[in-house]
Amino acid sequence: MSVTNERIFLSPPHLGEEERKLLLDAFASNWIAPLGEHVDAFEQEIAERVGARGAVALSSGTAGLHLALRLLGAGPTDTVFCSTLTFVASVNPVLYVGATPVLIDSEPQTWNMSPAALERALQEAAAQNRLPKAVIVVHLYGQSAGMEPINRLCARYEVPVIEDAAEALGATYRGKACGTWGRFGVYSFNGNKIITTSGGGMLVSDDLAALEKARSWAAQAREPVPYYQHSELGYNYRLSNLLAAVGRGQLRVLAERVAARRAIFQRYQAALAKLPGISPMPESADGVSTRWLSVFTIDEAVCGCNAEAVITALALANIEARRVWKPMHQQPLYRECRYYPHDDTLSVSDRLFAQGICLPSGSSLTEAQQTRVIAAVAECLGLKQEGGSHALL
Known part of the structure; x- marks a missing residue:
């Protein structure tokens, strides 16, 4: 294949020397498990970067959405309102918890969730005494949804907001980072994202107690006793120290x-x-x-x-x-x-x-x-x- 006709990919990973140095540091420490200094530092650095009080590093953005829904108590008798114009991973976690998705159209101005459609959906749900357990708002292709009208509507009906900011780390809305307008925000570090850890995600929130619960669930809900004890259902959702090291280097650029x-x-x-x-x-x-x-x-x-x-x-x-x-x-x-x-x-x-x-x-x-x-x-x-x-x- 000639150089002039070499493959041009849609959104390939873009790595540099800083990531290599931090990865080799993690490798040299022999601390490659889903915990370690780089994981702790990556969480802190993401939280500081976006202006959230805390963060939990996870194996994917999808895992973050799943944990956010569980933190809000979503279950089989509930509905969750979701942006319809999105990748399927934004909605699948609703099925993970047994709830039912209700799909909301985009608006022409931003291509993101339509406040007009959301208002109609909330009005009908309130009339039926069946308000959703949460609203999942997607920031499509890196552009923020209209979070002020969406938050205003959700506050009126006391419905919490989860932001799927998988494509929007580094984006802002009215000077505030996408992912920090709702109760929970989720970022993705998949290989095609703006920065990558090859695969991974981050759950952010100002609710530190909720984040600690999410951190426990993400580590198989193992209890802090000197043997393996589990009273709750947990998941294998933590990010490895190696991948967190890559993420730290990526975050710097x-x-x-x-x-x-x-x-x-x-x-x-x-x-x-x-x-x-x-x-x-x-x-x-x-x-x-x-x-x-x-x-x-x-x-x-x-x-x-x-x-x-x-x-x-x-x-x-x-x-x-x-x-x-x-x-x-x-x-x-x-x-x-x-x-x-x-x-x-x-x-x-x-x-x-x-x-x-x-x-x-x-x-x-x-x-x-x-x-x-x-x-x-x-x-x-x-x-x-x-x-x-x-x-x-």
């Missing part, structure tokens, strides 16, 4: 990684704005997005091409691109769940799934690679201009 992804988005936006029918995911005036992925919509009626065709064309050019998340209410697993669209005439998430495309966005993406992506998109749309695809740049 978080601002650089976010800046790189935002610059990549801005270059896409400047170039693709010249193509008919392509629109970027908007950025809310209330916050700063990480632009974890650079996401656009393609209006087939305007440009004569749909998102799937562009993804296929990019694949032929050895470039990875993907559709936006398929909404949960369209998933076979969840299609029987109650769904509240944005309003009576518009399901925003359905339109975004039909039109949305995620372009390569990794913080290590070079300008030359990005030029390849832009040229491939332009070629797919049949753009022929003097100077070729470089006329877009």
